[in-house]
Amino acid sequence: MMRIKEHPILDFSKERKIIRFTFNGQEVYGYEGDTIASALSALGVKEFSVSIKHKRPRGFYCAIGNCSSCHMIVDGVPNVKTCITLLKEGMKVETQTNKGELYDLK
Amino acid sequence: MLNQYGYPSPEQVKSKFPSLEILVKPKAIVECYEKIPCNPCSTSCPFKAITIGEDINNTPVVDFDKCTGCGICVYSCPGLAITVCEVLEDKVRFKIPYEFLPIPKQGELWHAVNRKGEVIGEAYIEKVTLTPRQDKTQLVQVLVDKELLYEFVTIRSQDYE
Amino acid sequence: MILNRDLVIIGAGPSGLCAAKMAAEAGQKVLLIDRNPQLGGQLIKQTHMFFGSEKQYAKTRGFDIAKKLIDDVKKYPDLVEIWDNSTVVGLYSDKVLTVLTGETYRKVQAKAIIVATGASEKVLAFENNDLPGIYGAGAVQTLMNVYGVKPGEKIVMVGSGNIGLIVSYQLMQAGVKVLAVIEAAKVIGGYKVHASKLRRLGVDIITSCTIKKAIGKDKVEKIVTVRLNEKWEEIPGTEKEYEVDAVCIAVGLSPLTNLLAMIGCELKYVGELGGLVPVLSKDYETTIEGVYACGDASGIEEASSAMVEGYITGLAAAKKLGKVHPQYDELMVDLRKQLDILRSGPFGEKIRKGLAKLEGVKEVC
Ligand SMILES: Cc1cc2nc3c(=O)[nH]c(=O)nc-3n(C[C@H](O)[C@H](O)[C@H](O)COP(=O)(O)OP(=O)(O)OC[C@H]3O[C@@H](n4cnc5c(N)ncnc54)[C@H](O)[C@@H]3O)c2cc1C
Ligand code: SF4
Ligand code: SF4
Ligand code: FES
Numbered sequence: 001m002m003r004i005k006e007h008p009i010l011d012f013s014k015e016r017k018i019i020r021f022t023f024n025g026q027e028v029y030g031y032e033g034d035t036i037a038s039a040l041s042a043l044g045v046k047e048f049s050v051s052i053k054h055k056r057p058r059g060f061y062c063a064i065g066n067c068s069s070c071h072m073i074v075d076g077v078p079n080v081k082t083c084i085t086l087l088k089e090g091m092k093v094e095t096q097t098n099k100g101e102l103y104d105l106k
Numbered sequence: 107m108l109n110q111y112g113y114p115s116p117e118q119v120k121s122k123f124p125s126l127e128i129l130v131k132p133k134a135i136v137e138c139y140e141k142i143p144c145n146p147c148s149t150s151c152p153f154k155a156i157t158i159g160e161d162i163n164n165t166p167v168v169d170f171d172k173c174t175g176c177g178i179c180v181y182s183c184p185g186l187a188i189t190v191c192e193v194l195e196d197k198v199r200f201k202i203p204y205e206f207l208p209i210p211k212q213g214e215l216w217h218a219v220n221r222k223g224e225v226i227g228e229a230y231i232e233k234v235t236l237t238p239r240q241d242k243t244q245l246v247q248v249l250v251d252k253e254l255l256y257e258f259v260t261i262r263s264q265d266y267e
Numbered sequence: 268m269i270l271n272r273d274l275v276i277i278g279a280g281p282s283g284l285c286a287a288k289m290a291a292e293a294g295q296k297v298l299l300i301d302r303n304p305q306l307g308g309q310l311i312k313q314t315h316m317f318f319g320s321e322k323q324y325a326k327t328r329g330f331d332i333a334k335k336l337i338d339d340v341k342k343y344p345d346l347v348e349i350w351d352n353s354t355v356v357g358l359y360s361d362k363v364l365t366v367l368t369g370e371t372y373r374k375v376q377a378k379a380i381i382v383a384t385g386a387s388e389k390v391l392a393f394e395n396n397d398l399p400g401i402y403g404a405g406a407v408q409t410l411m412n413v414y415g416v417k418p419g420e421k422i423v424m425v426g427s428g429n430i431g432l433i434v435s436y437q438l439m440q441a442g443v444k445v446l447a448v449i450e451a452a453k454v455i456g457g458y459k460v461h462a463s464k465l466r467r468l469g470v471d472i473i474t475s476c477t478i479k480k481a482i483g484k485d486k487v488e489k490i491v492t493v494r495l496n497e498k499w500e501e502i503p504g505t506e507k508e509y510e511v512d513a514v515c516i517a518v519g520l521s522p523l524t525n526l527l528a529m530i531g532c533e534l535k536y537v538g539e540l541g542g543l544v545p546v547l548s549k550d551y552e553t554t555i556e557g558v559y560a561c562g563d564a565s566g567i568e569e570a571s572s573a574m575v576e577g578y579i580t581g582l583a584a585a586k587k588l589g590k591v592h593p594q595y596d597e598l599m600v601d602l603r604k605q606l607d608i609l610r611s612g613p614f615g616e617k618i619r620k621g622l623a624k625l626e627g628v629k630e631v632c
Contacts, residue, residue, distance in 0.1 A: 059399025063406030112462035163612025185460025223469030
């Protein structure tokens with residue numbers, strides 16, 4: 001578990017609501033306030049996507065929405081920047097292995 | 107040395123200490139060797155014992171006559187570059203800033219650590235203060251052996267591998 | 268449908284927030300847009316006490332400065348409208364912005380625009396630098412200090428500027444072991460007080476050293492470092508292996524100027540300021556009238572100078588739109604003096620050089 005429990009400066013002790021979501025079909029959970037990327041990192045997941053041409057594994061790099069290294073498919077929508085997208089109950093998060101395909105707006 | 111490894115030379119360290127006669131009372135040892143735009147040490151001292159001046163890039167100068175060793179500058183310095191030192195009969199008393207867990211407790215023995223991060227002896231924890239105005243920087247008062255006067259800089263838990 | 272707004276500020280980091288505060292103080296209506304769920308930009312992840320002087324909140328921890336600046340703008344609920352979770356994706360020369368919030372697109376017609384989009388982290392070229400587990404130092408800071416998640420257990424930091432040193436210290440505070448800080452230059456880049464803080468924790472700082480490659484299948488498992496000679500060439504036989512589960516890259520920032528490029532204002536490459544930066548007037552106006560840039564987006568510096576620049580830009584932009592702050596002149600004099608002082612020491616030299624180069628361009632055009 002990669003969550004920080006005790007910290008000399010910051011307070012992470014506050015109880016937070018559990019948010020359930022699925023990662024590649026598997027049921028997992030994070031906490032309220034997490035981004036998709038932080039919830040996955042806490043679970044030890046490092047590989048978020050696979051590079052388009054050479055099929056190399058990719059994780060996040062900047063965590064502030066600049067680099068696109070954290071793209072995943074979220075609820076069927078590809079190319080979601082998971083580092084700045086807040087986790088929501090019931091989200092379907094999947095590893096992205098291509099450029100992303102056209103999808104229907106809900 | 108400082109520029110390459112991150113620790114000052116023994117001469118640099120000594121240059122920041124007043125004489126042993128002065129150190130019979132607690133005095134601030136301000137180890138800020140480089141011109142950086144910073145001045146909270148001087149603005150936080152209630153006795154106006156630290157001077158930086160109009161240009162905040164100047165390095166701080168301590169007036170040991172004015173310094174009472176109160177320790178306020180120790181937790182106000184963002185560089186954690188200040189300690190308070192007092193030479194007793196066979197021990198030296200230090201007040202140091204500390205920002206790690208676990209919080210040391212009175213009566214415990216901790217490692218005494220030098221500027222390179224090496225363990226050089228033992229430190230007896232005399233007192234730990236953490237008031238709201240310290241904003242999470244603990245002020246730890248310790249006793250170490252007298253030989254460690256120019257060596258000691260911080261503590262480390264004996265449980266830390 | 269197109270929405271009409273007077274002053275639009277893109278980015279709610281220290282610079283954008285300060286610009287919004289000053290403009291509002293002058294009576295100017297503002298729309299403040301940030302793509303993050305939380306306002307405050309880089310400040311929200313800074314757990315250390317800041318440098319500078321009291322005017323720039325020295326000795327206050329970064330995230331507490333963010334709270335103060337956010338409170339400052341929230342004092343003007345009638346004047347400052349905030350769109351968070353909203354990314355400006357387009358900026359066009361007639362001052363039209365396109366903004367994406369979730370899956371909703373909005374178009375805004377502005378009268379004046381301040382671009383305070385901050386910076387992005389530079390990447391470093393080495394074998395396997397794209398393996399998961401190799402992160403920008405700022406990303407690691409965000410992950411652990413904002414979301415409370417450790418990036419790994421054992422880390423090597425590449426780069427000894429202030430960010431590399433500070434993030435290393437914060438990793439140790441979070442309980443992560445920093446095996447070494449490596450630096451390609453001959454000397455440590457950041458403030459020595461930060462370096463000493465780290466050194467006394469037992470963290471090795473190794474200068475004239477770089478990362479040669481990362482090793483691992485689906486994620487980084489090991490790295491190899493190598494020492495460099497005077498000419499920055501690798502010295503054979505000095506390779507060293509570290510077992511790590513994460514690597515932090517802190518080799519500098521570059522201004523985020525893509526929106527400024529899109530709207531067509533003149534940019535110039537100034538290495539000292541981090542890369543391409545907009546050519547600006549004394550009031551931080553770009554070569555397009557009514558379009559301003561401040562903070563890291565106009566050249567990499569510190570949060571302290573980003574705040575002061577924000578105040579200046581907010582004052583100037585409000586004035587342009589007809590709202591003159593009652594203390595306009597005094598404030599401008601004082602703020603410009605603060606900037607001069609912040610930049611006057613040896614650490615400000617690079618900035619001074621960079622700005623001088625930029626000045627040169629302005630005189631030509
Ligand atoms: C990793 C890191 C660590 C740092 N550590 C320190 C430190 O310890 N001490 C110090 O003094 N300085 C530090 N700095 C520098 C300091 O944080 C910056 O100089 C300061 O934050 C710059 O302020 P800013 O407002 O210009 O930009 P930022 O704080 O970067 O804010 C820019 C804002 O713009 C938003 N934005 C960007 N593009 C868009 C868009 N298209 N649409 C909507 N919003 C957008 C971003 O989300 C962000 O909130 C650090 C910088 C970084 C990157
Ligand atoms: S110890 Fe107290 S009196 Fe001495 S310099 Fe520091 S703040 Fe001033
Ligand atoms: S507050 Fe600390 S780092 Fe800043 S000038 Fe004073 S001694 Fe140096
Ligand atoms: S990690 Fe860079 S955009 Fe998400």
